[in-house]
Amino acid sequence: MRSSRLPAVKTLETFDFSFQPSIKREQIESLHELNFIERKENVVLLGPPGVGKTHLAISLAIAAAQRGRRVYYGTLIDLITSLEEAQAAGRLARRLAVLTHPSLLVVDEIGYLPINYSGAVLFFQLMNRRYEHASTVLTSNKGFEEWGDIFGDDVMAAALIDRVLHHLPSGERRGNSYRMREHAELYRTLQSDVEGSEPVRRPRKSKAGH
Ligand code: ADP
Ligand code: MG
Numbered sequence: 001m002r003s004s005r006l007p008a009v010k011t012l013e014t015f016d017f018s019f020q021p022s023i024k025r026e027q028i029e030s031l032h033e034l035n036f037i038e039r040k041e042n043v044v045l046l047g048p049p050g051v052g053k054t055h056l057a058i059s060l061a062i063a064a065a066q067r068g069r070r071v072y073y074g075t076l077i078d079l080i081t082s083l084e085e086a087q088a089a090g091r092l093a094r095r096l097a098v099l100t101h102p103s104l105l106v107v108d109e110i111g112y113l114p115i116n117y118s119g120a121v122l123f124f125q126l127m128n129r130r131y132e133h134a135s136t137v138l139t140s141n142k143g144f145e146e147w148g149d150i151f152g153d154d155v156m157a158a159a160l161i162d163r164v165l166h167h168l169p170s171g172e173r174r175g176n177s178y179r180m181r182e183h184a185e186l187y188r189t190l191q192s193d194v195e196g197s198e199p200v201r202r203p204r205k206s207k208a209g210h
Contacts, residue, residue, distance in 0.1 A: 001062070001065045001071075003070075003072070004061060004065060004071045004072055004073055005072060005073050005074065006058055006061060006062070006071075006073045006106075007054075007058070007073065008058060009058070009062065010054070010055040010056075010058040010059050010062070011059045011062055011063075012028070012029070012032050012056075012059045012063070014055075015028070015052060015055060015056065015059065020051060020052055023052070028056060031043060031060060032059065032060060032063045034060075034063060034064055034067060034069075036135055037064060037069060037103055037104060037134075037135045040132055040133060040134055040135055041135060041166075042135055042136045042137070042138065042164050042165070042166075043057075043060065043135070043136075043137045043138070044137075044138050044139075044140070044164060044165075045057060045137070045138070045139045045140075046139075046140050046141075046142075046143060046144075047141065048141055049141055053108075053139040053140075053141075054108055054109075054139060057073075057106045057108055057137045057139050058073065058106070060104065060106075060137055061073055061104055061106050061137070064103060064104045069102075069103040069104055070101065070102045070103055070104075071102055071103065071104040071105070071106070072099065072102040072104075072105050072106070073105075073106040073108065074105075074106070074107065074108070075107075075108045075109040075112075076107055076108070076109055076110045076113075076115070076123065077109070077112075077113055077115075079099065079107060079123065079126065080115060080119040080122055080123055082095060082099075083095055083096070083099075083119075083122040083123070083125075083126065084118070084119065084122065087122065092122075096125060096126060096129055097129075099126055099129075099130075100126070100129040100130055100133060100134065101134075102134065103134050103135065104134070104135050104136070104137065105130065105134070105135075105136045105137070106136075106137045106138075106139075107136055107137070107138045107139070108138075108139050109139060109140075109141075110138055110139065110140035110141075110142070110147070110150060111140045111141050111142035111146065111147075111150045112141065114149075114150060114152065115150060115151050115152060116152065117152055117153065120151040120152060120153060120156055121156070123151075123160075124156055124159065124160055124163075127160055127163045127164065128163060131163045131166060132166065136164070138164060144161050147160065147161060
């Protein structure tokens with residue numbers, strides 16, 4: 001807990017499910033059993049601001065720390081800044097190793113600020129290191145189909161999402177065709193589960209040909 005940099009103490013016990021009926025209580029409780037950490041799987045919490053994403057990301061990290069797991073928290077910007085500083089100081093490999101080590105890394109606030117290309121490359125390197133090695137909890141106020149805009153590069157965002165969702169049931173994976181469009185479909189499917197909650201997606205920016 002001391003080295004985790006968690007910004008606050010938030011626990012499952014203080015999460016009010018009646019306040020957020022679109023969230024499935026059993027699903028969240030089962031996540032807190034932390035089997036996903038054993039399986040080195042990731043958790044993605046998507047939703048508009050103020051709905052409890054950071055709260056639940058922190059409560060997962062605290063639950064993991066209580067079981068003796070090493071956990072680390074950062075916003076996407078914090079993590080990228082620390083990687084950039086390390087790179088400038090010639091210590092990138094060391095920093096990547098440090099951030100790959102925790103059993104649970106929280107990457108909070110994906111999407112609030114745009115990421116420049118070199119920052120996106122550094123973050124991709126980190127997620128690539130953690131891929132199938134240790135779990136990451138990611139939160140975003142943007143749907144997957146908007147991650148291309150956040151990271152400034154659709155191909156890198158698709159590769160990143162592919163890393164993040166690596167243990168999706170095989171039916172969701174279709175080899176080379178597993179691209180942004182399908183993530184968008186998956187996202188819509190997930191969204192249809194939360195009927196009645198506020199829409200998460202901004203109106204899509206019109207792009208010629210799409
Ligand atoms: P988000 O990260 O989705 O923007 P937060 O997790 O930061 O939202 O939630 C904003 C504040 O409201 C935090 O103090 C959080 O603890 C609290 N909060 C949000 N949802 C709930 C809830 N269902 N029960 C208890 N507290 C909540
Ligand atoms: Mg938050």
